[in-house]
Amino acid sequence: MPELPDVEVFGRRLARRALHHRIGDVDVRDAQVLDHVSRRRLEAALRGHRLARTRRHGKHLLVEIAEGGWLTLHFGMTAYVDVGAADVEPPPHARVVLALGGERLCFVDQRRLGRLGLTDDPEAFIADHDLGPDALRLDLRGWREVLRGSRATVVATLMDQRRVAGIGNLYSDEILFHARLDPRRAARSLVEDDEPGVRRLHRQTQRVLRRAIEAGADPARMPRGWLLHRREDGQPCPRCGGEVARLDVGGRHSYWCPGCQAA
DNA sequence: AGGTATGTTAATTG
C-alpha cells in the first residue's frame, strides 16, 4: 500500500514514539530486507545510539541517527512501521526489530519487497535513486516543468518516481479523478494548451495527499466521494454515476471515469 | 489451482 501518505503516516508514528531512546538489541530476523548493508554494519550503526528525527522523500523514509548517519526505509508493497511496548510480541512478518527502552520498533513486511538500509547523505541517497521532487513540495512552476519534460501520458508521468516522487497507482487515479483529467492524455499537452488543467493537477495533488494523510492513510476514513472506494470495472462513479473504467498501465490496473475526466 | 495485490527494476520491443 505504501505511497506518499502511508509513508508520511509511518514517519509520524515513528517520530511520536521512537525518537531519543537509546537503542538496545537490533534483531534482524530476515536479512533479505537489508539494502546493501550487513547485519553487523546495521547493528554497529544503531546499537547504543539514538534516533533523532525523520525525513520523507516520496515513498522513502529517512531517520537520522543522532551519532551520525541515516536509516533508510522503503516499504515495497506490504511493509509498514509498527511501534509497540517492548513486552508485546511483534506482529507476524516483523523482519527487523529494534529495542528502544520500553518500546520496540518493527519493520514489518509480509512480502519482503521492502528495504531497510543506511546512508550518510540524504541528498546523495535521493540522487542515487533518481528521485524527482517530492509530490507535496512541488509548486505550480514545478509541475509545469515535470509535465513539459515528459513525453508519456499524464498517468504514467505521475507514477514515474524519477519525475515526481511519492505517487503510485492508487493516488494517481484519485488525483486525476479530482482534477478531472483523462489519464491517457499526453502530459506535455497540459502545459502546452491547458493551463487550468495544470492548476487543477497541482491543487488536487495537494488536496488529495493532505486529506489522505489526515485520514491516517486509511481508505475507510477517506471521503465517500473518492474514487478509491470504486476501484472496479463498471462500478458507479461517485460524481456522475457513470461507469468506472479500467485502464492497463505498465502491467497494473488504473481506474477512471470517462464521464467526468474529459479528454 | 489460479488470479490478484497501492512497488521497483531489468530486459525487451518499437
Add this chain to the structure above:
DNA sequence: GCAATTAACATACC
C-alpha cells in the same frame, strides 16, 4: 534516448 510492455522479485489472500 524515450516510452511502453513484460517478467521477476516474494507471499498471503480470496
